[in-house]
Amino acid sequence: MNKIKLAFFYLVMFFICFLFLEIASRIALATPLFYKRISQEGELTPEPFWRMQWIQREKSMGQFETIAQYDPTLGWALKPNLKNKVYYKDSIINTNSKGIRSPQEFTYERTTPKRRILLIGDSYTMGMEASDNETLTYYLQHLMPDAEIINMGVFGYGHDQMLLYWRQEGIKYHPDIVILGYMSCDDKRNMLGFRSYAKPRFVLQNDKLVLKNEPVPTPRQVLQRDFWRSRFVDLLQILYHNYLIRTGQYSKQSDRVTKGILSEFVKEVKDSGAVPVIAYMEGIVTPPDPEVDKKFLEYWSPIVPTIYLVPYKMAADSKMLEEMHQQGPLYFKRKYDHFIPYENFVIALGITDSLKRMKLIQ
Numbered sequence: 166m167n168k169i170k171l172a173f174f175y176l177v178m179f180f181i182c183f184l185f186l187e188i189a190s191r192i193a194l195a196t197p198l199f200y201k202r203i204s205q206e207g208e209l210t211p212e213p214f215w216r217m218q219w220i221q222r223e224k225s226m227g228q229f230e231t232i233a234q235y236d237p238t239l240g241w242a243l244k245p246n247l248k249n250k251v252y253y254k255d256s257i258i259n260t261n262s263k264g265i266r267s268p269q270e271f272t273y274e275r276t277t278p279k280r281r282i283l284l285i286g287d288s289y290t291m292g293m294e295a296s297d298n299e300t301l302t303y304y305l306q307h308l309m310p311d312a313e314i315i316n317m318g319v320f321g322y323g324h325d326q327m328l329l330y331w332r333q334e335g336i337k338y339h340p341d342i343v344i345l346g347y348m349s350c351d352d353k354r355n356m357l358g359f360r361s362y363a364k365p366r367f368v369l370q371n372d373k374l375v376l377k378n379e380p381v382p383t384p385r386q387v388l389q390r391d392f393w394r395s396r397f398v399d400l401l402q403i404l405y406h407n408y409l410i411r412t413g414q415y416s417k418q419s420d421r422v423t424k425g426i427l428s429e430f431v432k433e434v435k436d437s438g439a440v441p442v443i444a445y446m447e448g449i450v451t452p453p454d455p456e457v458d459k460k461f462l463e464y465w466s467p468i469v470p471t472i473y474l475v476p477y478k479m480a481a482d483s484k485m486l487e488e489m490h491q492q493g494p495l496y497f498k499r500k501y502d503h504f505i506p507y508e509n510f511v512i513a514l515g516i517t518d519s520l521k522r523m524k525l526i527q
Contacts (some may be wrong), residue, residue, distance in 0.1 A: 177354075179204065183397070183464060187396060187397045190397040190400045191396045192398070194217070194396055196376055196397065198473075200214075200414075203362045203403055203407065204403075205406070207464075208353035209353060209410060209463030210351045211406040211407070212357050212358060212359050212402065213359075213399035213402055213403055215357065215360050215386070215430065216359040217399075219361070219362055219387075220387070220388065220391050221448065223384065223388065224388075225376075226356075227429055230340045230362075231250070231252065232244055232250060232252055232258060232260075232283075233319075233320075233361075233362075235362075235381075235382070235383055235384055237379075237380040238329055238333055238365065238379065238381070238511075239322075239329055239330055239333070239365070239379045239381070239481035240324050240326065240329075240361075240362050240381065241319075241321070241364075242319060243265075245260055245261065245262050245263060245264040246260060246261070248259040253293060253294055254501060256293075256299075257296040257297055257499060258295045258296075258297065259297055263287060265315060265316060266291055266297070266316045267297070267302070267315070267316060271313070271315055272500075273337045273339070276416050277313065279311055279312055279344065280309075280311065280312045280341045281312070281313045281315065281338060281339065281341050281342075282305070282309070282312050282314050282315070282340060282342045282343075282344065283315045283317060283338055283342070283439075284301070284302055284315065284316050284317060284318060284333060284342065284344045284346060285318065285335060285339035285343065285344070285345055285346070286318040286322070286326050286327065286347075286348070286351075287319070287322045287323075287348055287351055287354075288318065288320035288321065288322075288458075288503060289318070289348055289446055289450075289503055289504055290316070290318030290347055290446075291316065291318030291319055291502075292316070292318065292509065293502075294502065294503045294504075294505075295322050295501075295505075295506055295509060299506035301346075301504070301509045301512055301513055302314045302315075302316035303509075304509055305436055305516060308514065308517045311526075312526060315340070317330060317482075317504050319359055320361065321361035322354070323349050323352075323354030323355045323360070323364070323366075324352070324354075324355050324423055324427060325352075325355050325365060325366050325367050325426055325431070326354075326364060326365065327351075328426055328433075329365060331430065332433070333424070336433075339437075341439055341441075342525055342526075343434045343439050343440070344444050344516065345427070345442070345444065346432065347443050347444065347445050347446055347447070347461075348446050349447055349457075351423075351475075352419045352420065352423045353419055355367065355419060355422045355423050355426060356415070358377065358378045362384075362387075362432060363373055363382055365377065365381060365426065366378055367422060369421060369422055374426065374429055376503070382454070400421055424464075427465075428468070431468065431469045440470065441470070441474060442470045442520070442523075442525070443465055443469055443470070443471045443472065444474065444512070444515075445458070445461060445462070445471060445472060445474060445475075446512065447461075448474070448478065449508055449511075450473070450502075450503070450504065450508070458473070458475065465466075470519075470523050470525070472492050472515060472516055472519040474511075476515075477511055477512070477518070478508065478512075478515075481507075481511045
């Protein structure tokens with residue numbers, strides 16, 4: 166009997182301690198000063214903060230996303246049939262019946278002898294902040310009129326979602342060339358199960374990719390579960406996230422997972438009969454880092470055709486500066502956070518020229 170009472174006593178004490186920690190965690194995470202102190206910035210923001218930010222925004226605005234909709238496999242996807250939708254920075258967006266950013270419809274089956282080139286990526290590939298006639302794919306289509314260009318970029322996507330999007334939709338279009346727009350920020354997204362919204366993610370188990378968090382919960386489920394979700398557990402997850410960053414383990418894990426996902430993407434595109442290409446888009450918005458660029462190119466160039474776009478941007482900037490008699494690099498004269506139309510055009514020139522040199526197009 167004494168053992169039962171003792172066990173009950175410990176159980177009650179455990180419950181009281183957990184309740185205290187839970188209340189303290191909820192108060193702490195609701196305090197802006199504490200929140201700012203333990204949060205990381207940008208793509209290193211811990212997963213619980215991404216979720217709490219989405220929940221707060223959802224409760225105040227009462228809508229999922231103005232241009233996106235829930236997808237059980239991908240987390241979110243562009244809404245189909247958007248017509249001249251005014252979105253971020255007053256950009257104009259159109260999507261077709263499949264949610265592809267284009268006013269044009271593309272059938273799964275090939276109906277013309279044109280080379281079909283599919284681009285997949287995040288908001289930079291999608292053309293966030295640019296209107297339909299200012300995007301990368303718009304300029305590519307004009308530079309390659311004998312090709313059919315399909316834009317499967319979606320804002321906020323990590324490489325995990327890009328791979329799943331390829332499996333779910335991309336392969337159905339039977340492309341000749343598949344270009345993945347690489348941005349290093351997507352490496353960090355591969356580590357998250359929640360970012361712009363709840364998302365799937367891959368983990369490596371015995372060097373094999375294992376998919377987690379599928380099917381992705383619906384917005385209603387996310388909101389309902391949040392009431393019962395332990396903020397103390399969230400706090401522990403945040404502190405562990407920060408520990409991994411400080412010790413350098415986060416970067417190593419992100420690199421391993423990213424290489425695993427991109428390697429699988431390259432393999433599956435090749436197996437479909439298409440040619441995979443990586444368009445390295447780092448160093449366009451911000452000044453390039455030669456050491457980082459060299460490391461990336463040395464790893465991926467022997468594996469998959471890789472387009473290095475920095476020289477095209479630097480040559481274009483140099484010419485523009487000479488013509489306009491301006492001082493200093495254009496990196497610090499930006500209007501947008503993403504690619505400006507001028508940069509989308511330069512990238513399109515670089516991709517077109519590279520595909521010709523690789524003899525992938527005429």
